[in-house]
Amino acid sequence: MNAVSLDNNGVGAANWAGPVLRVGDLAESVARAIAEDNPGKRISILDRGDYVRIHTEQTCRLTKQTLERHLGHPYELRLLEIEMPSFSGRLETCADEYVWYYRNS
Numbered sequence: 154m155n156a157v158s159l160d161n162n163g164v165g166a167a168n169w170a171g172p173v174l175r176v177g178d179l180a181e182s183v184a185r186a187i188a189e190d191n192p193g194k195r196i197s198i199l200d201r202g203d204y205v206r207i208h209t210e211q212t213c214r215l216t217k218q219t220l221e222r223h224l225g226h227p228y229e230l231r232l233l234e235i236e237m238p239s240f241s242g243r244l245e246t247c248a249d250e251y252v253w254y255y256r257n258s
Contacts, residue, residue: 169197170242170253171208172215172233179236180205182223183215189223190214208241213253 171187174180184207188196191209199206207213217230230251242255 168210168255168257169208169213170211170255171197171206171213171240172237172251172253173204173206173239173241174233175236175238176200176203176205177236179224179233180207182220183207183233185223186219187213187215190216190219204238206241208253211255213242215251217249 172183174183184196184198184205187207187209191212191214194209197206197208199208215230215233217228220230221228230246230248233251240253242253245252245254
């Protein structure tokens, strides 16, 4: 994974998009899946203790297929919203893919 670290204030994250998840196995699997679903992009993983921010620049894609492979079992993406108290950017959802994106408007 091509992780990038930000300082504690999140400096450098202005154009980043992605989920904020409760810490745990799901968050770890989401981070791995996002790294795989966004090849060549820098991934920011910022652990805040109780939650983790997982972001990429401009657009962050997560597919059901990749997440299920990392979890090792079937998973409905809509259930992710229970573990996602927040996110950066805007979010487009469908049954097999979530896409967070940054748009300056």
